Amino acid sequence: MDRRTERKIGIKDVSKEAGVALSTVSHVLNGTAPISAEVRIKVLEAARRLGYLAKRQQKGAIASLSTIYLAVPPGNLPHNDINLVSWTLLTALSRECERRGIKIVAHNGSPELNAAEILAGAKAVNAEGIILVYDDNPKLLRPLAASNYAIVLLNGEDPTMSVDTVAPANRYAARLATQWLLSRGHRRILHLTWRGRSTIMRRLDGFHDAYMEQNLPLDLGRTIYADGYEPDHARKALRAFIARHGGLDGHTAVFCAADNLAIGALSELQAQGFQIPGDIAVVGFDGVAPGDLTVPSLTTVRVPLDSLAVATLKALEQRLSISGQDHPTQRIELGCRLIERDSAASNFLR
Amino acid sequence: MDRRTERKIGIKDVSKEAGVALSTVSHVLNGTAPISAEVRIKVLEAARRLGYLAKRQQKGAIASLSTIYLAVPPGNLPHNDINLVSWTLLTALSRECERRGIKIVAHNGSPELNAAEILAGAKAVNAEGIILVYDDNPKLLRPLAASNYAIVLLNGEDPTMSVDTVAPANRYAARLATQWLLSRGHRRILHLTWRGRSTIMRRLDGFHDAYMEQNLPLDLGRTIYADGYEPDHARKALRAFIARHGGLDGHTAVFCAADNLAIGALSELQAQGFQIPGDIAVVGFDGVAPGDLTVPSLTTVRVPLDSLAVATLKALEQRLSISGQDHPTQRIELGCRLIERDSAASNFLR
């Protein structure tokens, strides 16, 4: 990440790169003298190219964090290797903290997260901030928000907006994937999901949005609820659906609310003799499963886990630097990208 | 805002405030030496109290912006004094730009916004960034996103996530207002809205969320669509509703998707002899109408317009400082607060 050669980029390097005087660079960056637009732009572009602007932005923030307290509902902890998403997200977070020399201490308490315990734990390790992952329990969030810790909810939903939140743009990303399928001629699409955290329901919203945007009747898209988000839950749910309808009931694609479900869907559909993507296309969501190793490889929505980790730390630092006033809480959603692979071919057209 | 006396807060002031050595402060802020947790915290709190952390964060960013190009759909321009929300938002934006010495140039083009025109206009004034207000037209956003201007969509929705967006947390705020009514015993609530931009539909989502969260049947809450967002549209829609049902049909509250509608609702309901809030409570959304001047004064959801303006500039600067790589786009939503006044009394309990 840090190339040795560009260790210390300074205003001097920028002036050379832009071919202007050192003082000019300073004036551009501070607005302390009237500078022509052409020169201004030349300087700013050089500063951006060399990463000087980014460095300067970072420098402001890098101050305040030394220890973060991390609270994750036990079911989502990495040692439970079923949930690869959690694992990858937490790894990204650890890596980013390490890179910046921030210590991160994981909460280890009752099976059910509990605000008093979390606050006590954070205090015991002298944390400046708390990252709460996945949870969206208002009973938990309210007392945490009332404390004077900087708190960020990661990958969750806080409808009360009592704490800052960082999450993928679930609704828009699901809409994107569904739109992609619709644009390739699919009309009857199954959405395979489960009744879990509310963030997963935002993916269902997006599924519907795509139909509405095309003025297609919503009931062309059918939603199937699995009993959970493991591959076996997907298999069971699909098996039941197929048995009930004596087939796929005219559906040509399955959009799964998680890669785990998509993996189960792939195996169940293939076990039942369906060709993928010939008979039915499969699209996942998450982008952390080894989707390029499945057969066929999995088309999926990639959640930018690294960026989520970075944004979480930034939100925490921002909150820490705010004195007294009542800045409104913010929710930051990051855009996701569709990874096109073989389980949903791009040349399907009915 | 800037008290003369605290013009230049430096590390020296922080060291005095915290009662530690100057070098210690530096080490804490840079992590360049092992410092005990107690001292660290003492220093950081002093730094925050004096606004030093905030100053430092700002300093990193203040660099890159000198001219912003502002594109607003003509119907929302301030000279159309019907829309007080636009006016207040754009004023907040101008004020913040002025405070920071940023020049802001308003686009003035065809009645329908058009990407090529906007880009040409931005280039003509040597802008570094473009703020697009209110619009959510993908045909417009796509080509803008493809340009290499830093772009922020303010108060809009971009489901394609092609540009960074700053907006109020419409869905959660509407949920909050509805929850507040439900918690005061209201069960049958009218949601008065109009078919406009999609952000307004998010307020409808939030209206429904509040019912779902309480496990109340959704059809207790009924939605009325006015023909637009002006007070007269609200009057007409309510008049039709009351005529059709021979009254309020058991509803005890009207939650309006905009203050403008709420003002119309107040006047129509009173004209028809209903007591507010005795017979029916009225809640608005926006918080910019002179809601404390209506009779009765208007309970409403206040959108943090100043913070939206600040966040927009920050997002623009952040995007400007990013070199090459593909950082995902971000959507920032800010939390809103309920302003309790007389049009929905807090002691209504059935």
Next chain:
DNA sequence: CTGAAAGCGCTTACAG
């Protein structure tokens, strides 16, 4: 807008 120079604020190395 340049370039040399003074100055300022923060960083850093070190003895205590």
Next chain:
DNA sequence: CTGAAAGCGCTTACAG
């Protein structure tokens, strides 16, 4: 962790 001191990077004032 302190305190005095050297050093560094950026800012600022100014003549050209």
